[in-house]
Amino acid sequence: MAHPAELPTVRLTSNRFWGGDFHFSIFTVRHTPESHPFQYCRNFWKIIYVLSGCGAEVIDGVGYALRPDTLFVIHPDDVTRFELAGDSEIEICNILFLPELIAFGAPFLADYPDFMRIFDPARKPEVGREQRERLYIQKADQSIAALVRAMLREFNQAQANYRSVIRLQLLELLCRIARQSDRKIRRSRGRAVAEQAADFLREHHSEPFEPAALAARFGVSRQYLHRVFSRTYGMSLGDALRDCRLTAAYRQLLEHPERTVSEVCYGCGFNDLSYFYRLFRARYGCAPGRLRG
Template sequence: MFRWCTDEVEPRDRFDYWREVRAKGLFGVTAELARERRADFVGEFSLRQLGGASLVELKASPYTVERSTSDIAATPGDAICVYQQLGSGGWFGGIRASDFSIANGSFATSHTDLPYRTAPLGAGGFHLRILKIPLSTIPAQDNRMRELAPRTFGDPALAPLLAACFADLGEIAGAATDAGSAVQTSLVQALGHLALMERGVVRPGSRRGQAALRTARLSQARRLIAHHLQDPNLAPAMVADLLGVSVRHLHMLFETAEKSFSQTVTEERLEQSRRLMQEKPERLVADIAASCGFESLATYYRVFNAAYGMAPGDFRAGTTDRRYPPSWPLRTHSRPLGKPEPRP
């Protein structure tokens, strides 16, 4: 991952460096800011290659951005961009598109080589993620992909799926270790095809459309599980209803994953309980078990011991006196945790 911020440059030179070296040289855009405001300019960004795409997160003081025909000629991209607005909001306009605003948490898509202008709406400036997917890496080749002028992502059914994949990719980018390249590529391809689906280039019923929907729904299902861990009634029917699919379809999604639905729930609850024991050593183990959704203290002890080979109290003591590392490994199981293995 490459990171850079304006703290590395003298204050009087920060915006000029940002404009000439970072904006124009790296992103292929023209940045402008009134001279009297340049002394207060600050900005930072990170860039990481994931699954054949580039993921950028950018924060900066307010300024205006333009990708002109001359910028495009100098630095052609031939890629699909998916933008996630994280700040107070932004404005987009272009020669071939109507002006539009994009709210916090919303998305927009475009082809890189069409002119546009953009600026933040609030005093907080820019804060956004940009996923740039080269067209050469997208299996669904279609000339219409090069005609996608900037437009907000408006499909209410697809937007949550896009958000789930984007969140997973952001977590991979921020993790200390890399996830598998297959996982990265799957998420990038899903994001690209979801964006093209929303723009009418990829059909939802096509092979690529269905693959993107499966990846995104599995990503969203895992996030729904994590959000509802404290609910002891967390079950496939509950998640399927929130996801808008049948229970059978939900189980089919997890058939392609490393862990089943029940294993995913159990592992997430165990991981949460370990974090709580480390962060809140004063809390009772029974209280932690209940807060993580375990139906009883006996169940929690049995499942924890099956996963880690020790009781919760021993784990807590070990993390306190450093006999055991905080990242004590989870035992691998070929069946849901807590169920006895068959005797030979």
Template sequence: MEDTAIPYELPEVENHSFFFIDQRVEPSLEAKLHRHDAWELYYVVHGRGNRMAGDTLQPFAAGDVALIPPSMLHRWEYVADSADEDGCVRYLMVAFSHSLVERCMEVFPELRNRLFGVSFPTDALKFGPESSRTIRKVLSEMNGMDELGRLSAMFRLLPVIYTTSDRTFAGKPMRIERDVRRMQQICAYVMKHYVHSIALDDIAAEVGMNRSAFCSYFKRCKGMTFSQFVTQYRLNTACDLLKHSQKSVSEICYLVGFNDLPHFVRVFTSIIGMSPSRYRKQLNTGNS
């Protein structure tokens, strides 16, 4: 699987026990799929889009609050047209290590009494209306606080996020090695069979999944449908043949798995931005 486990270190804040940010950023600049060794409590102030957390893709909107556990792959992908008049989306976030929770429970009996016996979640969670309202209020208040005030606010947040029943499932951790092997298997199958039509049922069976589960899985991992992936692979192969062979456009059309020349030319032009003939001519002009 490509570009999934991007290392992402939270900023080191000297003499602070956790990280707080009020972020306004252009949607395209938001972090790619990544993970870090910290709990992430995230409040969407402005914007909407899709959140990937572990194995799950869910839509999100302004007002949503979610908790991502340590080491879980995740990404908040904002829709461009949900930005404000300055072209930005906004979120509030706190990130903190699990050791902070453990140390606080050791030192402060009041917190230990509240969290005693709690099973810390391994799944990502989305908070419901009541708990979201409480968390939004505390995170918003943190903006105007000094460091001691923010620490005090954290003591109010921890019992809420770990003990409330007002929350729903938002994603399970992915076993990366399994997903890498499965995606390698899919890619190898496409490389072997792209010249012919590839039925969804066949590729799904190849990796031991049903058709529906395969489609959801592939879209989550690759960010495109399987059909789009196969088309892109065929076009990449066509570009390589146009560049390095003397075969005609018609021959290349059938060699890369298209069975209709006009359709091949339309798809190529739409995605590559020019016709196959012009693409080859431009290459020859550049090499002359």
């Protein structure tokens, strides 16, 4: 296979996939390492949903893992290609459409403006890393998986009024993608806040601790900070701070024999010597003074 930089870029046009005024198509395709010696861009939107197999979708030079139930919304100007290892195969359901197909539903999508504004062609230069993450769902939930399969059946059977049904299904699909994407972004932001809080505790463990001030430092509420920290680390902020202080005390007792136990205790942020003794013994199985032999 040619080096990615040497692959020709082919621009796919919508008239290859549909004719007339119904700007939509859905079909399954199986890819192998030799299937496509090109990279592609297009003049329509594309949603890929992985039915089976594993690989990667490379979008504008950045690779994203693909596995069953992975879903990706691809911008028309994105330059894409598949990467598959060895003799592996991957089966994809492709959903192709133009935004005009769902223009009637714009008022119903107001709850997710950050997601839906990507369908404005003038905003392509603004599709950054976070926006790209909104378009990538590593494992779609069951409601999305069921809806994709229902759309495939509806399109293939082409019963009366199937176009109207497809338009409604596509609108629902985008709503469900936006909903799951929004949950993912919130979790990602929460994890980032929790990690910053953990770094702060490690660096400032010896200082007085005020949860409200720490929350204000990151621009979130105290309740939100407690919730995301507990979800990320499985412990409270207070427990994490005690761990940081105990770890620092253990290290100082070994590295600074000239310091008394009291100096280490108060220097690491504890304000009660007997409390420090109890915590230290529970954590390390001996009194602080015994650590030095």
